Amino acid sequence: EVQLVESGGDLVQPGGSLRLSCAASGFTFSSYSMNWVRQAPGKGLEWVSYITSRSTTMYYADSVKGRFTISRDDAKNSVHLQMNSLRDEDTAVYYCARAPGTTVTPLDYWGQGTLVTVSS
């Protein structure tokens, strides 16, 4: 069974940092691209970042470029999102989601999400 489990969400002050993790199981992790998608409270879905299999390429939404860094550890079947210089508007549930092969979508499996709250 495919499982994606996010962790690392927390309450953090503006300007602070946080590292999110997503542990994957039930599939050959190294063969899939991975994404982070976020959802602010009561709002819609916003794509954040994407990393191809073998970490060949990473892409970021303009709203997080230069502040967030995506990485993956294929030996540990995990993907991470390092979030620096956090802003109030980064408050959201963050989901990791996989995509087949080197494609960015479709996002065929999602984790349950982890809540990041940026507030003083």
Next chain:
Amino acid sequence: DIQMTQSPSSLSASVGDRVTITCQASQDIGNYLNWYQQKPGKAPKLLIYDASNLETGVPSRFSGSGSGTDFIFTISSLQPEDIATYYCQQYDNLPITFGQGTRLEIK
């Protein structure tokens, strides 16, 4: 960025009704469109990929059509468990963008 506009933003229908949601892209995206269902408090779930392909395990009452800039998502016979918010999503160009969502309620 490609803008995705869904219509309507919310919809109330009765069990058994045929439900249609439209999604319009700000530019031609071919068939690079997916549809997701999100139930309250849950993660999104992929229903339709490449505009018209039903994801494995998804009931056949769900369908999608369209290409270019105009797309349609249909539930042929609404069931109580279909209460959710539905999102279209394009992947012709990065960044991936989602429609604003259509909240579906039972009348």
